[in-house]
Amino acid sequence: MSKQPPEPADPHDDEPIREHVFDGIQEYDKKLPNWWLMTFYGSIVFSIAYWLYYHTWEVGASPEEKLALQQERIAAHAAAEGLDEVDDDALFEASREESLVEAGRNAYAASCSACHGAELEGGIGSALKDADWTHGDRPMEIRRNIMEGIPAAGMPAWRQSLGERQINAVTAYILSVNPDLAPDDEPGG
Template sequence: MSDKSLVHSVYDGIEEHDNHLPNWWLFILWTSIVFSAGYWFWFHIAEAGPDQLGEYAAESAEVAKRASGSTPASDDMLLTLAKDSGVLDSGKQVFQANCAACHGAQGQGLIGPNLTDAYWMHGGSPMAIHRVVADGVVAKGMPAWERTLGAERVKAVTAYLLTLKGTDVPGGKAPQGEPEQL
């Protein structure tokens, strides 16, 4: 470093040199510039990647999806699910696979009671239906489903039953229980 030709100035005996910037430093500088141009183009011009709000919305949708499995059921939740076509599709599949044998393919009743009339032995409110499906009436031949199907599918099939309720399928089994008090 004592090459005098490179000395820029001297002050109080301190030499200021005019060195080249180190290559590693220049490398980081130019890489950052190239990266920032690509980043700017990708996120702000092409809008190919999600912006911060987009990422936040995607993450909160994911959290809500995971939470709905563990949130305890409520009348409001079940009524909301009964308007969700995805939930109703899976509820219908669960019904056909597990319930139709006893309640009929349309819920019109067979061994089990008619689920399309206005009469209920255990109550016709969303939560009353949910409780019977989850816990069963084992002594009377209605199995408990929460353990075999899991909370998610019990909610889905309950939501599906809410859409059958009151459809009064022709040729259904005679009413059992009490008319639902509204």
């Protein structure tokens, strides 16, 4: 008769067992793992913070508000491109739109730099940077001067050859290098 090796100790021996039995199967009464509890409590804390931030205090912009902001910007852009009413504010807004300013810079280099200088420093035509604006320094006046020209002074009209969109872009470009022309409520104005 050989000795039986001792049964290996069951590591679950001293863990409590649930009362119920299903088809002869019993369950240990285990604690939930910490990672699971952290995720669970974390999501509760997050949902409360989220609710306060977006709904109770309305600190964060809702998707609707973000959409409205985007639409405002698009409207300003469209206005500056001549699709809608253009005014001083729309032109200033446009002077901060890199794509429009870039288009204006190109049009300026092609059509204006011969008389007004590559760096807007002036030449045959007056300086358009840090300038003494003799024909008006409001965005709409600058735009009008480009549009209609100043025939008596030798400044051609550009409405026909450039069109409104390009003239708006050139105006935006000129404004972008003349931050001192900003309306009073603008920073640095």
